[in-house]
Amino acid sequence: MVFCDRQTEEDLDLSFCFQWFQPLTPYGRQRKKELSPFLPGQEDAWQQCLQEQETMIRLMKDHSGFTESLSRRLGNIPDISPVLRKLAESETPQLTEWFDLKTFLWALKEIHLLLQKTALSSLIFPDGQTASKCEHAIRLLNPSPELTPTFWFDDAYDERLKMSRKKWRQLRAGQQRENEQTAQRIEQKTGRLRNRFGEWVVPKKPDQFLAWETMPELEHVRETVHEVVYRCKPVGNGEIDRLEEEIARLEQEVSERLVQKFAPLVPELESWLQKITHLDLQCARVRAAEHWQGVRPRWSPDHFRMEGAFHPAVEKQLAEEGCSMTRLDCTIRQGVTVIIGPNMGGKTVALRTLGLVAVLSQWGFFVPASSCEMPLFSWVAGIMGDKQGIRQGLSRFGAEMARLRDWISRKETGLLLLDEIGSGTNPVEGSALSEAVTAYLAKQPYWTVHVTHYREVLAVKKIRLYQVSGISGRLKVPAEKQTVREIRQTLREMMDYRLVSVTKAASVPHEALWIVEQLGLPSQIVRLARQKVAGRGMDNG
Amino acid sequence: MKPIRSISVIGLSKNAGKTTVLNALIHDYPKSGFPLGLLSMGVDGEQRDAWSGREKPPIRVRKNMLVATSAFWLNRQPGNWEVLQDCGISSVLGKVYIARAKREGAVQLAGIPTRNGAKQAMRLLSEAGAEKILLDGAYDRRSPSCPQLTDASIVVIGASLSPSLTEVIKKAKEWFRLFRLKESTAPLERQAGHIAIKRRRVVGVLEGRLEILPLSGFLELKVREKEWIQNNWDALAMAGALTDQMLETLLQHRQAVRLIIPSAAHLFVHLPMFYRFHRQGGEIRVLEPIRLIKAAINPDSPEGYSFPPQEMKEKIGQVCFPLPVVDAVRDPREQGVWDGVL
Known part of the structure; x- marks a missing residue:
């Protein structure tokens, strides 16, 4: 059933006040669209909602910079719905989705720290274990001892990954050394220097480029009517290719292991999301009501x-x-x-x-x-x-x-x-x-x-x-x-x-006639109108 | 001279060869020191060129370099990247993130569609530790080269501009003439220019004083000429686009004066009209000149035709003198072509 129809909202100019109601998280913005009013029977919830705002306002007055700090952290909350959906269905999130999840947890931890020791902490995070659970989840996405808000498939996740990457770096350095030696030999032999991309741009004159065509260390890259471009054939690519495949497989394995660890945490994550959304909406209400110096009803x-x-x-x-x-x-x-x-x-x-x-x-x-x-x-x-x-x-x-x-x-x-x-x-x-x-x-x-x-x-x-x-x-x-x-x-x-x-x-x-008189309408009109009013038995105020 | 902390690479046409120049800059960037930050603006940076549909060459990055690109490209090589920050910007290919390369490799830079978005990404790249930022400019020649976005610009003139070298040189000459307008240095003229931007009005300079005219641009001159024609202005400043028609109107009213515009990006004038305005005593100056530091050439067109490289380099050198010309593919790498740039 409709609480207040659009026409009434327009007549009351509700949008003038609602322009300041701006949640900062994607969830808060979404909830704003679905928000419902408090109705009879919800008096306790309504007063609880107002009580929380009263506490917030007190905190803002007592702690300078509280609003800015909280707003900044709420503004950092990303949309993690795609990650939660994947985790619930045991699908593997992608790199940036893991990052979004870590960003969410990081912001949650900071908000929790900010609210700690305030009256809001128990209102927003009634479960006293939020901080430790959040820390545990962050650690899953941060296997190295040093905590950072960034995310990558860290070597610390898997010793095999670390070793494969190390070997890849060694092979790649060796390949580059070998390429460099071959290139230097060719430069000595031909007297022609490479460009910065390791290519030789040879004018397309038969007496010049035909000799290049026969060099076994080179491969043909491209040609135009004026030039032919060559470069050294890549060496030892087979092993590097195999290692790259191995590294990609291990990274995928790390991601799948994370899914197993995070899947049981989905209900907890969803509950944190709800709390953050609630906090965001409450802050948005407080910020809006600041514009009209609102009082608690x-x-x-x-x-x-x-x-x-x-x-x-x-x-x-x-x-x-x-x-x-x-x-x-x-x-x-x-x-x-x-x-x-x-x-x-x-x-x-x-x-x-x-x-x-x-x-x-x-x-x-x-x-x-x-x-x-x-x-x-x-x-x-x-x-x-x-x-x-x-x-x-x-x-x-x-x-x-x-x-x-x-x-x-x-x-x-x-x-x-x-x-x-x-x-x-x-x-x-x-x-x-x-x-x-x-x-x-x-x-x-x-x-x-x-x-x-x-x-x-x-x-x-x-x-x-x-x-x-x-x-x-x-x-x-x-x-x-x-x-x-x-x-x-x-x-x-x-x-x-x-x-x-x-x-x-x-x-x-009936001050209308007085007003039109003051506004300067012809006196005949006002006089006649007064006579009519008197004739109908109404006094003219 | 202000140190160069950000450089935009802009092309005079689609497929001009910007990526090759960017790759050359990246290759030649000193291996020690703070990392380079990379981003792209506009519709560029996708796998296929939005205009031609051709596969675009990737940007080659070294370990620790920073990029601003979309989730789509980072997730294709998940092991190569450490994701540092969400830029709060959307591109055609999803959200844009700041990421650090964990190993050397190739990447596509997703085009950031707005100027404000590009500014935000550049700020975040700097905060993440980028010592110098390279901006792969959009095909639209006017937006990325704006001095407000980068400290300096490199312009790439590619064979794709025209199948005729003569035509390429002609177009390049026109571009350099219009985009190397002198900076307005007179304090009163600069003040007029800034007021024009702030108030969106034409501001006149006459005998040491300023007058804000009731015109937002010169197109209104014809209908409101009585309000301004009586004066022989020393200079007129305006905020919007300056067109051939506006110059024509000014000439008709014998007002070949000095015009002050915010930057060359506001200039939508063809060379014949530009010369005519100058011949009759007019002059156009800008508040913020584009700091061009190099011209780069690419004699090969993806259409299959090529120009003689040396001839193209020499002719472009003549039209853009004294700007140094580089050929990223043919210049020997030891030559130090980026002196004063990197």
Whole structure:
């Protein structure tokens, strides 16, 4: 079952935060694609995951350079899946695959050393024997006393290999000596020097090259219209060839013996891989959450409370415009929570922040807030204007309703975020629908947050209410003397974005007409609109 | 003069004979001292030449030499190599590793496809102890010879360039004329060049001051001429490719000035246009000249035809004077042809 659909992820701008979630190992990168959120019933695992990150953060603060050291070692972890597959099937890995395995073990040993004597050691490597087992495996790939991170089919693996190589070197040196003597004799005899490749390049004139053709020590290499090239016939190649075959056979034997030794270690290697992958993901989570100075969310079965929450993407955008973001304090409970407030009052931002905090938290991240307590939801869905549906040919209204239908058919408890439900159709039906949906959801086991303008919604029983504090004061400089950007900035300064919990809203704030007036729309329009509002019995705020 | 720690061997055409020159350098490299590091860039280095499909000659290495090549080639002779490091680079034939030769033998160098990859492999070869690095350059003449990659370059002119020796000499002459552009040494011009690279804008030099023009290249000159034409610039610096069309546009606007470009690799100009620009008073200079240290010739083409070796050497010597010319196959080995190189 889907935890959070793509549309909701887009509406919450989850990718903005996920851009910083970058595991360093091939396994971490793969797991990132397959990662699943923590769901109800997994509260202990969720808190354990967060506890580990808390320990990591403490370590990073206490030990300078810890993050860099760990990141460097994680970055050295190669993909050893092909080696493990071969070992499990008793196939022989190749030279570079043995090297990859050794690199993995080497990095594991260094990570273990780094985490040793820290609280993380027991969390990541609960088995106290990891270090000795890892050392043993490295020794299998490093038969010489001196430990190095490199790999080759060392002479120390096999005495026969060592002797065969030695003999090959001796024979090769002898062959080269003999070749050199023959070449020197030919140089003396012909008065022609070899080139650096041990070849004689002889002009193709009959009086010259024919004599070379008859020399028994030489072989013909190649010729052009201008020249013929000769070199000494190789001497004693038979024995060297036989030795080369023997050496290759012994190297293969060494490799096969390694397979026998490593095959029983495959389950252990796989378990280490899982631990490293887990560590990598945890480090990646910590590094990502550093970007929003994340705080550990705590479990609470009966409320979703956050203080000082913010959306990092919105905060960044505001910072670029020279503004600061009002942090969000609110508590959500099972049932329906309605948020009302003026236009441009930040209601949708509050909704997105709520959703982002919930989703990040359930993916195991620290969240952008100063504190957070929440239950685990089975799903998080936002109905915030379905652009995708519009592209597919559905109207915005149709697309929203289709998604709402799908989500509220779910039996499990989820977090449902509704932004102005029903606003995509005519106001009479829209308000009725908004009220009906709210009334329906108030009786369901979901945690619904509904941002709305429709006053009819306030009549629904058993809902909790938040109100955006709203605008205070008047424009100091008349709107017609300001640019749109300046007006926006001024309105921001005048707007109190804080959510205030109210037991009963006296009225739905209608500050839209005030805002359009300040924006400089013709006064006739504003006046007429106010008359219409008054005629319908709504106060104009 | 900066000591030469890395050399790229580049060919004027496919099958020019780069591997022979590389093998000559390897052969003549002093047997004592720190090892040589070897790598290849581009699509070269596979068993068969990517352009012609012909089997390529292997590189011959001595014990302790270092290579950056793919798993595919190292695993073919597993006993010959000690694998030192994963470069974190992929080639057509798999991951690229740094390895040390445990005995003499032959190897193919897998082509590293990107400049950044080649830089990374060169850094790792140095860290592994390579005293000098030889880069088997790609067929594309423009990328590997960039001074940013190696300290110096050797250019190989092979018979494969053309079946006509006259044509080979003509093309070599053009190449040397364009690729031996003088370095810009005036501080203000150099500053203009660096700003042009950083800002991706044309930068004008006029009476001791710089002006960043609202143009990214000279192709925009025609449409935005009012913004720059009023000045008689002392020099103009740009970051991108310089083409015949751009020079033509400059000449049309009577702007035969000194042009500053990052390196000869940015020059996509044919010789007749180049000469025309110069005749009318223009000049082209580079921020980073290619340090050519030798020209090597190969009078034999894999197509089967050959040129008289001595004649080719003499004629190439004339067009690339004062650059020394070597013939790795015919020059006697005792001659010390790599003096100042190895």
